[in-house]
Amino acid sequence: MMDIATLLVQCLNAxxxxxxxxxxxxxLTLIFGIMGVINLAHGSFYMIGAYMAFGLAPIVAATFxxxxxxxxxxxxxxxxxxxxxxxxxxxxxLYEREHLQQVLMTYGLILVFEELRSLLVGDDVHGVQAxxxxxxxxxxxxxxxxxxxxxxxxxxxxxxxxxxxLVFTRTRLGMMIRAGSTNREMVQSxxxxxxxxxxxxxxxxxxxxVFAGMIAAPVSSVYPxxxxxxxIICFVVVVIGGIGSIRGALLAAVLIGFVDTFGNxxxxxxxxxxxxxLMALILLWKPDGLFRAG
Amino acid sequence: MKTRMFRLAAVGxxxxxxxxxxxxxxxxGKLKVGLMLPATGTFAALGTAIxxxxxxYVQEQGGKLxxxxxxxxxxxxxxxxxxxxxxxxxxxxxxxxxxxxxxVHSGVAMAMAKAAKESGKLLIVPNxxxxxxxxxxxxxxxxxxxFSNWQPGFAMGEAxxxxxxxxxxxxxxxxxxxxxSVRGFxxxxxxxxxxxxxxxxxxxxxxxFQALLTEIxxxxxxxxxxxxxxxxxxxxxxxxxxxxxxxxxxxYGAGFxxxxxxxxxxxxxxxxxxxxxxxxxxxxARDNAFRLAYAKEFKLQPDVYAVQGYDAAQILGIGLAAxxxxxxxxxEFAAAVRKATIDSPRGAFSLSASHNPVQDIYLRQVVGDxxxxxxxxxxELTDPGRGCRM
Numbered sequence: 001m002m003d004i005a006t007l008l009v010q011c012l013n014a015x016x017x018x019x020x021x022x023x024x025x026x027x028l029t030l031i032f033g034i035m036g037v038i039n040l041a042h043g044s045f046y047m048i049g050a051y052m053a054f055g056l057a058p059i060v061a062a063t064f065x066x067x068x069x070x071x072x073x074x075x076x077x078x079x080x081x082x083x084x085x086x087x088x089x090x091x092x093x094l095y096e097r098e099h100l101q102q103v104l105m106t107y108g109l110i111l112v113f114e115e116l117r118s119l120l121v122g123d124d125v126h127g128v129q130a131x132x133x134x135x136x137x138x139x140x141x142x143x144x145x146x147x148x149x150x151x152x153x154x155x156x157x158x159x160x161x162x163x164x165x166l167v168f169t170r171t172r173l174g175m176m177i178r179a180g181s182t183n184r185e186m187v188q189s190x191x192x193x194x195x196x197x198x199x200x201x202x203x204x205x206x207x208x209x210v211f212a213g214m215i216a217a218p219v220s221s222v223y224p225x226x227x228x229x230x231x232i233i234c235f236v237v238v239v240i241g242g243i244g245s246i247r248g249a250l251l252a253a254v255l256i257g258f259v260d261t262f263g264n265x266x267x268x269x270x271x272x273x274x275x276x277x278l279m280a281l282i283l284l285w286k287p288d289g290l291f292r293a294g
Numbered sequence: 295m296k297t298r299m300f301r302l303a304a305v306g307x308x309x310x311x312x313x314x315x316x317x318x319x320x321x322x323g324k325l326k327v328g329l330m331l332p333a334t335g336t337f338a339a340l341g342t343a344i345x346x347x348x349x350x351y352v353q354e355q356g357g358k359l360x361x362x363x364x365x366x367x368x369x370x371x372x373x374x375x376x377x378x379x380x381x382x383x384x385x386x387x388x389x390x391x392x393x394x395x396x397x398v399h400s401g402v403a404m405a406m407a408k409a410a411k412e413s414g415k416l417l418i419v420p421n422x423x424x425x426x427x428x429x430x431x432x433x434x435x436x437x438x439x440x441f442s443n444w445q446p447g448f449a450m451g452e453a454x455x456x457x458x459x460x461x462x463x464x465x466x467x468x469x470x471x472x473x474x475s476v477r478g479f480x481x482x483x484x485x486x487x488x489x490x491x492x493x494x495x496x497x498x499x500x501x502x503f504q505a506l507l508t509e510i511x512x513x514x515x516x517x518x519x520x521x522x523x524x525x526x527x528x529x530x531x532x533x534x535x536x537x538x539x540x541x542x543x544x545x546y547g548a549g550f551x552x553x554x555x556x557x558x559x560x561x562x563x564x565x566x567x568x569x570x571x572x573x574x575x576x577x578x579a580r581d582n583a584f585r586l587a588y589a590k591e592f593k594l595q596p597d598v599y600a601v602q603g604y605d606a607a608q609i610l611g612i613g614l615a616a617x618x619x620x621x622x623x624x625x626e627f628a629a630a631v632r633k634a635t636i637d638s639p640r641g642a643f644s645l646s647a648s649h650n651p652v653q654d655i656y657l658r659q660v661v662g663d664x665x666x667x668x669x670x671x672x673x674e675l676t677d678p679g680r681g682c683r684m
Contacts, residue, residue, distance in 0.1 A: 006512045013504040114334070123339035125528050127558035137538060143511040145538030220501065221532065221558055223525030225336045229499055261505040264496065272468070272497030 005141055010261055016150055018257025019157035020216065022250050024230050025237035026160060027209030030201055032235070033244040034168075034181050037094055038102045041109035042234055043227030045206050048082075048113065049075065049213020050222045051121055053128045068131035075214050076207050083206030087199045095184070095198070114224070123224050130218040149218055156215055160208070165246045177201055181244065236275060240282050242289030251290055325362040325619065327610075328385035330396030330406065333370035336524055337398040339554070340599045341370075344420045346592050347603025348395060351611070354587070359607070360614025367391055371402050378405035386413050392621045393418065395606055398599075400424035400443075400471050407431040416613075416621050420606040421599060425474045428650035430681035434628045437649045439605040439636075441571050442677040443474035443521075444481075446548040449655035449672035450519060450569040451482020454546055459516040461491050465506055465530075466521040468495035475521035475548050483519075491515050501529045507537045518543055523550035528558045535562035549658065549665065554597055556663045566660045569671045572598040572640045573656045574664040584639040598640075605638045609645075612636070648679030 024046060031039045052075040060071045090109070094102050129135070130149040137145035168174035180187045180194050188194045220226065237256060241248030256275055263274040282290065329348070331341035345368075352364050367389045369381050378401070385391045386409060393416045397403050403422030410417035411433045419427055419436070423443035427436065454462065462483060466472030472495070480490055491513055494506045510518060518539075522530045527550060534545055540562070549570025552563050584604065588596040609631055616630030617623040631649075635642050643653040655672040658665040 003512070006508060009508045010505060013508060017502055017504065118334070118338065123336075123342075125525050125555050125558045127528060127532065127560055129560070137536060139538070141511060143514065143539060143542050144508065145536070147536040149536075219529075219532075221525055221528040223336065223528070223558075224338065226525060229501070260502065264502075264505045265509055268468075268495050271495075272500075 009140060009144065010265065011258075012146070014258040014261035015254060016154050016257070017261060018254035019154045020219075021233060021237055021256055022161060022253035023153065023157045023212045023215065024209075025234040025249060025253060026164065026246075027205045027207075027212065028234045028238050029164075029241075029244070029246060029249045030205035030208065033238050033241075033249070034177060035095070035198060035201060035205070036181065036243075037091060038099050038106065039205075040103060040106040040231065041113065042209055043229075043231035044110050044113035045079070045209035045227070046213040046216075046230055047117065047227035049079070049210035049215075050128070050217040050220065050226060051117060051213075052078065052210065053214040053217035054126050054222045055121065057128070068134075072211070072214055076211055079207040079210035080203045082210075083203030084199055086206065087202040091202055092195070092199070110228070113227075117224065125221060125223040127221050128217040147219075153215060153219065161246065161250045168246060233275070236279050240279050240289055242286075242291040245289070245291035248289055248291035323362060324365040325359065325393070325614070325621070326365050326367055326389065326391040328367045328369065328389060328391030328394045328396075330369045330371050330381060330385060330394060330402075332373045332398050333368070335373045337373045340398045340421065343594075343597055343599035344395075344398070344603035344606070346588065346594070347596065347600035347605075348420070348607045350584075350588055350591055350600075351604045351607035353591075355611060359611040360617065360619035362614065362619040371397050371399070373397075373399040373402060375399070375401035375405060378402040379409065382406045382409040386415055392416070393610060395420060395603075395610075397422055400427075403427055404431065407433070407436055410436055414624070416610075416624070416627070418606045418609055420602045423471060423474070425677070426681070428646070428648040428677060428682065429679055432648045432679065432682035432684055434684055435624050437609055437631060437645065438651065439609055440602040440651070441653070442478075442650050443471050443548075444478035444677050445571070445653075445672075445675055446569040446655055447475040447478025447480075447519075447521070448482040449657075449675055450546055450548065451479045451484070451488070452486050453567075453569060453657050453671040454517055454519065455483055455486030455488045459488060459544075461489050461515045462517050462519050463492050463494060463510055463513055463515040464490060464519045465494040465496070465503075465510070467498040467500075467526065469498040472498070472521045476519070479519050499526060501526050503530055503533045504537075507533060507539060510543065511537070511539060515543060518545050520545065520547040520551060522547070523553075524555070527551045528555045531555075531559045531566065532562045549598070552658075552660050552665055554599075556660065556665075563660045564662075567668070568658050568660075568665065569655050570598060570658060570665070571643075571651070571653045571655055572601050573658045573667045575666050576639070576641070576656075578639075578641065580637060580641075581639040596639075601639050605636055605640075608636050608638070646676050646679060648677070648682040648684075650677045650679060652676045 028042045031037055057071050060074055064070045134149045134152050137147045140146045176192050237249055237253045241252035259274050259278050263271045332338050333341055371381050395418050398421045400422040403419055407427050417436045419438040421440045423441050425442050425444050428438050464476045466476055547568045549568040552568050585596055612634045613627035613631045617626045635644050641654055643651045646652050652674055654670050655675050656667050657669040657671040659668045
């Protein structure tokens with residue numbers, strides 16, 4: 001069995017994985033959770049982010065002299081533009097449509113983005129270096145070390161969660177968004193430009209997904225189809241957490257982190273299904289997820 | 295208006311596709327080779343390398359094998375086992391190909407082997423390592439130009455024991471290829487006196503390894519054997535190094551761990567030792583000529599997949615030469631291939647009774663961006679072909 005030191009390290013692993021999951025799923029919380037669009041292309045946005053971290057770094061280095069944060073900034077700005085454009089061209093037609101049509105269109109986007117990725121960057125696996133000042137590691141126990149970059153990701157996740165929660169519950173903008181998700185027409189008739197507002201929220205959702213991809217790239221590496229592998233778990237996070245709840249998503253992500261980590265160690269035969277079992281149990285107990293917003 | 299334009303565009307695209315397929319109508323006398331390889335998805339690059347290698351050999355023979363001109367029909371298998379039976383039937387029934395070549399993914403290859411067994415069509419497998427293809431599923435008309443999952447695993451088991459490791463932990467994805475590779479390793483390692491302390495698995499294709507790395511650190515084995523490929527291999531090697539384990543518990547693996555992934559793995563892969571039937575610096579004349587020709591033709595460096603594609607074409611060429619271009623004379627085809635020595639860039643090899651390569655498995659070490667040969671882990675290693683009756 002596990003000794004205390006190993007148990008503590010595993011708890012750290014679980015927490016860290018959970019926070020990473022939240023980071024990856026947080027963009028979906030906005031687009032699926034709050035705007036109510038089933039967005040299967042979320043994984044593609046994540047993938048675009050990872051490829052941006054890989055592809056933009058040399059370009060940014062050449063034009064702005066490089067730097068981890070300037071690459072991130074350029075990536076996020078591009079992502080906002082992409083999100084804005086996508087909403088204007090495609091998603092704005094989807095709000096009133098059935099879920100099936102949303103699924104079809106966003107699935108189509110996955111295929112388009114995968115093909116574009118293949119044409120532009122090719123099908124090879126790539127690695128992204130963590131910035132030198134985050135590349136070290138901390139000794140942990142007698143053999144292991146813990147990469148500093150992973151701890152950095154965790155703290156970014158916590159800040160992001162806090163920031164999103166503050167915007168949605170404590171600001172006027174957040175209030176309008178929440179009102180819009182409950183009753184579009186009413187908010188519009190009160191003089192809020194709901195179309196523009198939703199365009200912004202959508203762009204923010206895409207930007208956060210891309211941001212997650214860029215931040216996670218040094219840990220996850222960059223490869224074809226990487227978006228599809230995170231897509232399902234992102235939906236699980238949002239559904240367990242309760243549609244539209246940021247608090248819920250954070251709690252769900254950490255819960256999944258623990259179940260998955262300890263499942264892999266203690267019940268390896270069933271590790272693949274434990275997360276889904278957890279989802280089924282939670283939905284039996286609370287059909288709307290842990291925290292249902294509004 | 296918008297929808298109408300969209301519809302017009304769709305009709306146009308469909309017409310263009312129809313023209314493209316009918317344009318390549320079958321001429322009498324040509325031999326139809328059905329390439330069923332991944333053109334999209336995670337394995338797309340591997341599919342391209344195999345196709346390039348195959349075409350390079352055919353081109354070197356003046357576009358003809360066994361006196362017949364070669365014509366290609368392609369199906370993208372998407373590395374999707376659920377679609378595999380439909381896809382292979384497209385080649386067999388719709389296109390009526392003479393020979394099927396494919397594929398990368400083992401699950402898809404199994405469906406292809408089943409279809410080949412039932413239809414009697416010639417099948418050459420240029421990658422998929424599933425033991426059963428030349429085991430329980432073996433048939434007179436099924437050949438493999440690559441390897442069985444068992445082979446690199448078994449060779450590494452012997453090699454690690456020889457390097458003085460007494461205990462080992464294995465870690466892989468919980469899927470057929472990983473299981474088979476680990477089983478091969480276990481056989482080789484235990485036969486040579488080693489002991490496996492624990493088999494760890496991660497659900498496929500999950501890439502979160504931190505929990506299991508922590509467990510490896512708490513078990514403290516002499517060494518770790520692993521089977522990962524592609525994106526998973528990159529992440530595992532980087533995570534293993536980042537967890538500080540690389541210095542204290544040496545990591546070994548089947549060659550796919552460091553093949554086509556070195557640029558992405560960077561410093562984390564440096565010094566890793568793996569086993570495979572090919573390497574970057576074999577320095578034999580055959581390999582040099584192959585690499586030069588390949589690089590010239592495709593402006594790309596060849597890899598193990600390109601070699602396997604090249605050798606698939608060689609096997610087809612040998613069989614067709616013996617049957618004067620008639621792929622339906624299966625007994626003569628198989629007899630000729632069994633007798634032959636295939637002059638591969640990897641080093642000459644022959645085929646076993648179950649039609650899997652009998653080949654040297656190299657011990658390779660990562661130096662810079664290359665998998666350099668440091669020795670031969672197993673000379674002329676034959677897969678046991680368990681379950682094969684023919």
